Amino acid sequence: MNPARRLLLANKSWAQERRAIDPEFFARLASGQQPEFLWISCSDSRVPETQLTVTDAGELFVHRNVANLVRADDRNVLCVLQYAIEALKVRHVIVCGHYGCGGVKAAINGAPPGRLSEWLDPVAQIYEQHRAQLDLLSEEERWAKLVELNTVAQVHRLAQTDVIENAWAKYNYPYLHAWVYSLPDGLIQPLLTLSPSGPQKLL
Ligand SMILES: [Zn+2]
Numbered sequence: 001m002n003p004a005r006r007l008l009l010a011n012k013s014w015a016q017e018r019r020a021i022d023p024e025f026f027a028r029l030a031s032g033q034q035p036e037f038l039w040i041s042c043s044d045s046r047v048p049e050t051q052l053t054v055t056d057a058g059e060l061f062v063h064r065n066v067a068n069l070v071r072a073d074d075r076n077v078l079c080v081l082q083y084a085i086e087a088l089k090v091r092h093v094i095v096c097g098h099y100g101c102g103g104v105k106a107a108i109n110g111a112p113p114g115r116l117s118e119w120l121d122p123v124a125q126i127y128e129q130h131r132a133q134l135d136l137l138s139e140e141e142r143w144a145k146l147v148e149l150n151t152v153a154q155v156h157r158l159a160q161t162d163v164i165e166n167a168w169a170k171y172n173y174p175y176l177h178a179w180v181y182s183l184p185d186g187l188i189q190p191l192l193t194l195s196p197s198g199p200q201k202l203l
Pocket residue numbers: 042043044066067068098100101102103104
């Protein structure tokens with residue numbers, strides 16, 4: 001079977017099952033969304049946000065890109081952020097990096113010149129900033145540590161956006177979370193939470 005056709009068939013049976021379990025499910029979703037979370041993660045196929053957080057349609061507003069970056073020159077992520085905060089009024093923004101991130105690895109090893117290496121430049125810069133410390137580690141540890149540093153850096157970048165500065169000036173939200181997902185065991189580890197009053201104790 002054509003692999004794309006497999007997806008369409010799977011969709012049909014999923015929709016039928018959902019309707020059988022909850023006849024109002026699609027009507028409810030069609031009437032609007034009120035997600036509590038904005039989820040920003042890597043495009044990596046192994047980080048399916050709704051599966052690994054056991055959330056349903058309507059619960060996560062999502063933006064994904066290579067290496068889960070929040071760049072001041074990326075209108076895409078900034079529009080997603082603005083809509084999530086100002087229109088949907090989400091209370092939590094989660095940046096979820098993942099160990100084994102190919103984008104982070106490429107930033108360490110130097111991606112071939114072109115769009116991808118330009119995109120990953122902020123990660124390469126973080127590597128350079130921490131190089132003295134990172135180069136003391138084994139290759140695997142260095143990769144994992146840069147995944148963590150990169151994820152935390154994106155949360156700090158979020159905090160510097162006008163959208164978050166404005167929201168923090170007016171309200172007591174959103175909370176900004178840096179999390180990292182582990183491919184080998186499926187577990188998320190929280191690294192940092194920022195709030196209008198500063199860093200928060202982890203849950
Ligand atoms: Zn990745």
